[in-house]
């Protein structure tokens with residue numbers, strides 16, 4: 001129950017091109033999320049291109065210098081970048097590479113990955129993957145051992161982790177994803193059992209499919225309920 005939990009909409013970060021060449025919008029988002037997290041608040045970021053998770057998570061790292069990431073996605077999102085300059089090279093398929101290289105990020109656990117990319121960075125020993133079918137049949141009990149209990153976690157949800165029959169309104173739909181129920185049961189179990197310090201839900205593309213919008217909103221609500229439900233009591 002979210003009774004007693006206050007929610008504030010602090011507005012939009014001005015739209016940027018997918019490849020935000022000067023990084024200015026990214027830096028603004030990092031500052032906003034950082035200030036929110038440092039004030040003891042729980043940042044919720046809605047997108048949009050998945051690359052926004054890079055500044056959002058960097059902002060949270062300012063308040064939580066040891067962090068794990070729980071990542072739901074059809075793709076691993078750490079393709080090799082053209083160069084090390086995130087301003088020039090960061091996009092939704094490679095942003096996780098910079099986070100994996102950040103020593104403050106101690107764990108990355110990925111659920112639902114079902115399309116591997118030839119030029120991806122080799123995952124290092126921080127990474128656990130529950131791909132495709134194993135993610136769909138995973139229970140919270142079976143995956144919690146991959147999530148040390150002494151770490152706070154940021155949750156990033158790319159809506160393409162869901163099956164396109166449930167969530168067609170995204171840029172890179174891929175068959176074989178979660179049903180709504182499989183996803184929310186796993187999220188409920190994980191977010192209720194670990195300290196969650198921020199969340200984003202991204203790659204939702206409003207296209208007039210109102211059902212898909214309801215699904216995205218419900219998934220986010222379940223995360224907030226599981227992660228924050230006791231705070232207002």
Ligand SMILES: [Mn+2]
Nearest residue numbers: 050073077158
């Ligand atoms: Mn993604």
